[in-house]
Amino acid sequence: MKPERLILSAWGPYPEETDIDFKKAGEDGLFLITGPTGSGKTTLFDGISFALFGEVSGSVRENSSLRSDFAMPEMETFVRLFFVHRKKHYEIFRSPRYERQKKRGSGTVAQAEKAELFCEGELLADGAREVTEAMQALLGLNAVQFKQVSMIAQGEFQKLLIAGAKERTQIFRTIFHTRNVETTCRLVSEQAKALYASYNNLMQRIQEAAAGIEADTEEELSELCVKKGDFAQLLQVLSGWIEKEKKEYKKKDKEYTALEKETAGAALLIEQSKRRQRLLENIEAFCEEQKLLQQYLEEQKKELERISKEQPEEKLASIEEALATIQEQKEIYLKWKREQEDLTAEEQELQKLQEQYLAQEQKEKESQAGYEQIFSMYRRMSAGILARDLKEGIPCPVCGSLKHPHKAQEAQTVSQEELERAKKEWDRQREKTAGLHARTAECYAQVRVHREQLEREALQLPREETLSQEEENLLQKKTYYKKIKETAEKQRKDIEKKQLEAERLQAKQEALERELSECPQEQVSYSEEWLAGCREQMDRLTAEKERLNARITVNEKSLKSIQDKQGDVTELKKRYGIVSDVEQLIKGNNPKRLVWEQYVLSVYFDIMLHAANLRLAPMSDGRYEMFRVEGVGDLRSRDSLEIEVLDHYTGKKRSAKTLSGGEAFKASLSLALGMSDMIQSYAGGIEVDALFIDEGFGALDAQSLDQALNVLQGLTGKNCMIGIISHVQELKDRIEKQIVIEKTNTGSRVKG
Numbered sequence: 001m002k003p004e005r006l007i008l009s010a011w012g013p014y015p016e017e018t019d020i021d022f023k024k025a026g027e028d029g030l031f032l033i034t035g036p037t038g039s040g041k042t043t044l045f046d047g048i049s050f051a052l053f054g055e056v057s058g059s060v061r062e063n064s065s066l067r068s069d070f071a072m073p074e075m076e077t078f079v080r081l082f083f084v085h086r087k088k089h090y091e092i093f094r095s096p097r098y099e100r101q102k103k104r105g106s107g108t109v110a111q112a113e114k115a116e117l118f119c120e121g122e123l124l125a126d127g128a129r130e131v132t133e134a135m136q137a138l139l140g141l142n143a144v145q146f147k148q149v150s151m152i153a154q155g156e157f158q159k160l161l162i163a164g165a166k167e168r169t170q171i172f173r174t175i176f177h178t179r180n181v182e183t184t185c186r187l188v189s190e191q192a193k194a195l196y197a198s199y200n201n202l203m204q205r206i207q208e209a210a211a212g213i214e215a216d217t218e219e220e221l222s223e224l225c226v227k228k229g230d231f232a233q234l235l236q237v238l239s240g241w242i243e244k245e246k247k248e249y250k251k252k253d254k255e256y257t258a259l260e261k262e263t264a265g266a267a268l269l270i271e272q273s274k275r276r277q278r279l280l281e282n283i284e285a286f287c288e289e290q291k292l293l294q295q296y297l298e299e300q301k302k303e304l305e306r307i308s309k310e311q312p313e314e315k316l317a318s319i320e321e322a323l324a325t326i327q328e329q330k331e332i333y334l335k336w337k338r339e340q341e342d343l344t345a346e347e348q349e350l351q352k353l354q355e356q357y358l359a360q361e362q363k364e365k366e367s368q369a370g371y372e373q374i375f376s377m378y379r380r381m382s383a384g385i386l387a388r389d390l391k392e393g394i395p396c397p398v399c400g401s402l403k404h405p406h407k408a409q410e411a412q413t414v415s416q417e418e419l420e421r422a423k424k425e426w427d428r429q430r431e432k433t434a435g436l437h438a439r440t441a442e443c444y445a446q447v448r449v450h451r452e453q454l455e456r457e458a459l460q461l462p463r464e465e466t467l468s469q470e471e472e473n474l475l476q477k478k479t480y481y482k483k484i485k486e487t488a489e490k491q492r493k494d495i496e497k498k499q500l501e502a503e504r505l506q507a508k509q510e511a512l513e514r515e516l517s518e519c520p521q522e523q524v525s526y527s528e529e530w531l532a533g534c535r536e537q538m539d540r541l542t543a544e545k546e547r548l549n550a551r552i553t554v555n556e557k558s559l560k561s562i563q564d565k566q567g568d569v570t571e572l573k574k575r576y577g578i579v580s581d582v583e584q585l586i587k588g589n590n591p592k593r594l595v596w597e598q599y600v601l602s603v604y605f606d607i608m609l610h611a612a613n614l615r616l617a618p619m620s621d622g623r624y625e626m627f628r629v630e631g632v633g634d635l636r637s638r639d640s641l642e643i644e645v646l647d648h649y650t651g652k653k654r655s656a657k658t659l660s661g662g663e664a665f666k667a668s669l670s671l672a673l674g675m676s677d678m679i680q681s682y683a684g685g686i687e688v689d690a691l692f693i694d695e696g697f698g699a700l701d702a703q704s705l706d707q708a709l710n711v712l713q714g715l716t717g718k719n720c721m722i723g724i725i726s727h728v729q730e731l732k733d734r735i736e737k738q739i740v741i742e743k744t745n746t747g748s749r750v751k752g
Contacts (some may be wrong), residue, residue, distance in 0.1 A: 001052075001139055002403060002689040002721055004089075007080040007453045008047050010071035013690030015747035017075075022721065023737050030713050034723045034732055035741030040748045041725045043693045044739070051081035052113065052135050053143035054128055068100040068746035077111075085138065091118040105390040122473075139688065150695045152672040168641045172601045183587050192583045195576040197732075203568055244463035250550040251397055256541040263534045270531065290505050293498060300495050307488045314482045323474050337456055337700050343454055346447045351442040351479040364429040371422040378414045436573065598641065602628060604678075605641055612667075618714075619666045623648050626656065626667060662700045666708060669693070673711075695723040705730055 009017040009046075025031045033041045046056040046066075056066070066079040078095040094115040099108045115131035117124045136142055160252040390396060390404045397488075586596035594602075609626050616624055629642035644657040645667070659667060676691065693712070697705060712722050724731060732738065740751040 001085045003048055003083045005082040006044065006047055006051075008043075009079075010068045011047060011066060011072070011075040011079060012043040012068055013038075013743070014043070014066045014750075015070035015072070015075070016749070020415055020739060020750055022723075023115070025737050029737065030709070030735060031737035031739065032723050032735040033723050033739045033741070034727055034742045035748070036727060039741045039743035041411070041741055042694055044723075045694075046187070048690075049143060049147065050096070051079045051094050052139070052146065054094060054096075054398060055143040068747060074100040078114075088119055089137075092116070092135075094128070094131065095221055141688070142225050146688070148675055149629060150676070150688055150692060152669065152676075152688055152691070163266050169601065170599070172605065172641065181600055185583075185596065187727065188583050188586060192576065192579045195572065199569070199572045200578055202572055235452045245548055249545060251356055251543055252545050252548065256538060256545065259538055259541070264536065266531055266534075270528070286446045286505055286508060290502060291500050293505065297495060297502070300498070303491060307484055307491070311487060316478060316485065319474050319478045319481065322476070326470055326474065334731050336454065338641070339450075339457075341453055343450050346443070346450060350440070350443045350447050353436065353443055357436040357440050360433045362430070364426070364433045367422075367426040367429040369425045374414055374419055374422045375488075377412055378419050380681060381412065381414050398655060408555045445703070515634070521648075536595040548553075556669040591675050598612075601641060608671065608674050609643075609677050610674070611677040612670040615673045615711055616667060616670035617703070619670065620663070620712050621707070624659075624663065624667065626670070627653065662704050665700060666704060667695070669708060690723070692723045692725060697726050697728050697731055698723065702730070709734065 004021075004023050006020045006022065007017060008014050008020070033044060035041050050056050050066070058565040065538070068075075071077070074093065077098055078093060080090045080094075083090055083092075095113060096112050097113040100111050101107075102109050113128045116126055117131045117134050125131045139146065191224070198244050220350070386397060387404070392404065393402050395402055396404065588595040588598075605628050609628060613625050616626060625646045625648065627646060629644050644653045645656050645659060646653045656664075656667060672693075697708065700708060714726070724735065741748055742751050
C-alpha cells in the first residue's frame, strides 16, 4: 500500500481543505515533512491511519477530537485518501463523528460517521465498519499492525530500548499477542491435578489387589503388609533374593564410576596439553597465511592496474561492430553456397534423368527387336502355310511360278494377337522414351542457366578464406580483450574476497590468542598407555555389569504379576511427573528461571533483533550489534528480555542503557525497522510501501545523520516511500523533497 494523495478538511490544526500530493513529494524516495512544533506534521499520518481503519495513530488522540477548532461552521470534517495497492488504485472517504452547528436555528447536532471505499471508480464498501473490515482484508493488517509497520512514533522504540524487564514484557505481550500462553499454562496445571487424582485412585485399587496376595514362606509379613497397605515392604520381601546380585552390581558400578572419573580427569589434562599445542601451531599457521595473503593482495592490485590501462570494454565494442559487418558478408556467401548446393542437386537430377533415358532407350530397342522377331516368325509361318498347298504346274499365288523347287518350311505358329501385342509394347516404349527425352532436355536447359548465373555471382563474392581469416583474427582479439575484462572483474572480486579473508584471519588469530591465554599450562603426568589400560579395565567392568544386569532381569520375572499391577502406577506416576515437570518448567521453576511466555517472547525478540542489526550495522559503521541477554541477572526475576550491545571496537558487551543519545536513537530506529520487517514477514506477504518516521534525528551528529539517511535511502530503492517528520534544520538542508507546514494563529496550512 502506497499513499498517492491525501485531502484533509477541517481536520486537527488544518481549518480548510488541505491537499497533500505524496507522488510529487516522493513517490519512490525520501522526503521530509517539516514545520514548527505543534504545526500538525504527525497529523498527516493520523489522516492516513483514520482513512484506512477509522483510528488515528497517536495513543492520546481520540476520534471525537479530530475536528479543527479553527474551522468555519460550514466546513465539513473529512479525510479523502488516494492510494495504490498491488497495481490497483483505491480511494477512501471517511468522516468522523463530531458535533456541528445546526443549519437552521441555534444549537448543535451530531454528525454521524461515514465511510466509502472505491477501487478503479467502483464502490467496494459503504459504512465505517464495512470499510474497515474491507481494508483489513485487503492489506492483511489491523490498525495496530499498520502503525507498527508504517509509523515510527516519537520515542516509542527508545522506550523499548531502555525499558525495564516487566515493562518490556508488557510491550511485547501486546505486540506479539502471547496472552493465549496463559491459557495453555492453566490447562497444563489442570491436567497435572487430574493425573494426580487418577494416581491416588489407582493406588487404592492396587491395595485391594494386594490384599489377595499369598506367600508361602513370608505369611505373617505378607499379612502384615496387606493389612497395613505397605506395598514397598511387601515388594522388598518378595525380591530379597535379588538384592545380593544388585549389591554386587552396585559395587561394580561404583568401581566403574571411580575409574571413569579418574580417567576423565586424566584425559582432560592430556587433551588440554594437545589443545595448547594445536593452538600454538594454528596461530603460527595463521601468521604465515596472513603474510602470504598480503603479498598476494599487493601483486593482484598491481596486475589489476596494468590490465585496466588496456581499455578492454572500448576495444570489445569496436570488435563487435566489425564482426557484425563480416557476418553480413558471410550471409551473402552462405546464400551463394546454398544456391551452389541447389545446382548440384539439379545436376544430380539431370544425371539421373540421362541414365533413365539411356535405360529406356535400351528397353525401346529391345521391344523393337522383339516385335521384329515376332513379325519375321509371322511371315515365315504365313509362307509355310502357302507352301503347303503348292503343286507342280499350278501357279504360286505370290510369284506366279509354276515350279516350286524350294518350298518354304512350316514355322512356329504365331497368332495375330501376339503380333499386335508386340507392336503395342514397342509403341508404348517409344512414347516413354520420348517423354524422358523431353524432361531431360528441359532439366539440362535449367541447369545450364543456373550454372551461368552462379558463375557470374561468384565473380563478385568475397573470398571465404579472407572472411574467415578476418573473423578469426577479430574473434581472437575479442577473446583476448574479453579475457582481459573477465580477468579484471575476477581480480576485483578476488581482491575484495581476499581482503575479507584477511580480516577473518586476523579475527581468528586474535580469538586463538585469547583462547591460548585462557588455556592452562599444567604438567601432565599421565600417559596414553596408562589411559588405554584404564579403559580396558572399564570395558571389563562394563561387561561384568551387563552380565549381572542380565541375570537380575531374568530373576525379576518372578515378580511379573506384582510388577504388572505396579506398571500402571509407574506409568501414571511417570506421566504425572512429566506433566508436573512441564508445569514447573513453564512457571519458571527451571535452572534459567525462564517462564514459558518469556521463552516465546525471547524467540520473537531474537528474530526482531536479527532484523534490527541489519539496519544498525551500516548506521554505526559496523560498531554495534544488539543481543538478548541470555542469563537472568536478578534471581528473584523470571524475565529474560534485557538488551545488551556488543561494541566491536572493544569486543565487549554492555547494557543498551549505556548508549549515548545519538547511539540510542540509531538503535531504536533499527528496532523499529526490524519490527516493521518482522510484522510484514509474519503477516503473510503483506505489501506496505510507505514508512513515516516521527522525530529523533536531532540527537545525531553529521556522520550519524548521513548513515541513518543512507539506510533509509536504501529502503526507498525497494519501491518504498519514506517520510521523515522533523523540524531539524540539518534534515531541511539534506533532503530536497519536502512537505512544509506553516503554523499561524488561525491554524496550519501546507506551503506551496
